[in-house]
Amino acid sequence: MADLTPLLDTLDMVTVRSAGVLDPELTDRAAGDVRALRLQRGYLGDQLVVALAGGTGSGKSSLINALAGRPVASVSTVRPHTDEPLALISSDTGSGIDSLLESLGITRTVSQSTFEHLVILDLPDVDSIAEWHRRIVEDLLPRIDVVIWVFDPEKYQDRLLHDAFLKPLAAWGSQLIFVLNQIDRLEDDETRLVATDLAGYLGEDGYEHPAIFLTAASPAEGTPVGVQALADYLSTRLDEKRVAFTKTIAEAGRITRDLASAANVWGGGSVDFEDRWGRVRDATAAALATGPDPAEIEDALCRVEDFVAAIGVEVGDDFGDRIRSEFPLTRIETDVHAVAKTAAAASEPEPRGRKKAKRRVEAGEAAAADEMEDRIGRPLRDLLRSRAEFGAWVAQTGIVSAELKERMQ
Ligand SMILES: Nc1nc2c(ncn2[C@@H]2O[C@H](COP(=O)(O)OP(=O)(O)OP(=O)(O)O)[C@@H](O)[C@H]2O)c(=O)[nH]1
Ligand SMILES: [Mg+2]
Structure with missing residues (x-):
């Protein structure tokens, strides 16, 4: 037996989770469309x-x-x-x-x-x-x-x-x-x-x-x-209802697709954040730990800026805008300079012994990596988490719709 309630509940979650990921106008329109589906009169099943x-x-x-x-x-x-x-x-x-x-x-x-x-x-x-x-x-x-x-x-x-x-x-x-x-x-x-x-x-x-x-x-x-005529009429109403039911499933798909493609999460849309960020963070921390060299700082700046820009483009227009507005170039600049300072303080060279110098560089690198994580990695990850949760609900809508269609066969 197929019942639309779980699908509509999942759709609600898709629209709720799309807030903060997408342009509020898109989210509001989708929420209105879902409400309209709920307001359809009658029993929400294919009976x-x-x-x-x-x-x-x-x-x-x-x-x-x-x-x-x-x-x-x-x-x-x-x-x-x-x-x-x-x-x-x-x-x-x-x-x-x-x-x-x-x-x-x-x-x-x-x-x-x-x-x-x-x-x-x-x-x-x-x-x-x-x-x-x-x-x-x-x-x-x-x-x-x-x-x-x-x-x-x-x-x-x-x-x-x-x-x-x-x-x-x-x-x-x-x-x-x-x-x-x-x-x-x-x-x-x-x-x-x-x-x-x-x-x-x-x-x-x-x-x-x-x-x-x-x-x-x-x-x-x-x-x-005269009972057969009544039964035939009810049969026709049932057929009409099943057509409307199928339309509702299609409409749910349309609403989800519109939101998902605006957020670029359709079909997964993973930006592979952890691996890529890990590489950027470690390379930047290693470069900055060797000393506050202006060329290294410039390189680090470019690396982080490129990374944030790439993620912004990959996650789609609206959410990309959000990432760009939370991480403007001025913020990245401040952050990278602060990281460089921390690295320098932690790895300040002392004239005694090569081994110690190496340990200090490592300490500088670790301190820089920590600070990169605090200032950039964690806030970016938090932003992306909201998008991932939205993506999970999009996937869930697909699963619920497929189950409904199968049960209707
Ligand atoms: N002659 C005739 N009698 C009928 C017909 N339909 C029902 N009856 C009789 O009318 C009486 C009431 O029928 P029910 O089906 O119990 O009526 P109901 O609407 O369910 O009544 P409630 O349960 O009290 O609300 C019974 O004695 C039935 O046999 C019909 O088409 N022709
Ligand atoms: Mg009765």
Whole structure:
């Protein structure tokens, strides 16, 4: 089962880590794009999650049974009947659905294998309007894909039902679809009239093109009517959802790629800092330890400047700018002169014995290397660490996307 949440979480980390590495404008734009992906309505997995709503006795549990092709939900003439929520889940579901069900307080699940990637929730009726509203608007609509509102031929025109429930939900548009159930209790022309009447009511409620299905989920005689058309429609919605799901993965890739290529970390983008810096530091320390020779200092300056400039170019425009602004030539000059002074102080030659002189040069070299590390190596490494962390999250996005695509096959 594929679920987008881990991908979106990883994308969040990519944008957070890109701050400080990239131009803030780029980071902000990416963060906005990720937010837009999160705001997509519905369940963030490649399953279609559907809940049944509507008046007690309209036939919600019967409809679940008809869709499942076998009795899974308990049906009764006694009202209200369903008192424990039930989820009909396809046998290929995984952890994403588990946590959704847990958050909705649904512990009873029945597995089905006839309708892949479909999850149907049968929820008990609740007493108060406020509780209904909270459940549908806060719990369900943001986190599932479709609410099927089931009417029966008697109560479909109930004013309270339209004013209190359906009008406020009209903003959710096609996330709500409608079923007029128990049509076996009407004559054919009556069914047409009622359906037209219902469409009129829903239009007044604010539903522009309501999808209305006419069913007899559990007719007094014969087999269910109209349930296949509803199942086909849900199949189409599932296909659309899987297309959108694939698009989201592609969009996540696009966002990551834009950031990663701006920071030049795409495909690793290692600047091999430790080895290169080690060589520059040791060569500079060795040269400066032999004495405060102006030519050696000039050479050392050039070596460090070239190194910082090369790293700046390799890490990409925006982050390169940051490195250049933290290590301007004036800073490098001050640092190298300070290192030369330290080296000179530590290795000040004394006239006694060759061995001692050699030891002093070594001491000067070590002191110079330490100071190079303190002044240049460590701050540069700290800067590059933020970029490396960003690069790690970029790589992680690639891994999560690949796993998702594989699971969707
Ligand atoms: N004639 C006819 N009766 C139906 C149809 N669908 C359901 N019923 C009957 O209507 C009654 C209520 O059906 P349920 O499926 O339990 O209704 P529900 O919406 O789940 O009810 P609650 O769980 O109380 O919310 C039962 O007696 C069903 O047999 C139908 O299409 N035609
Ligand atoms: Mg029921």
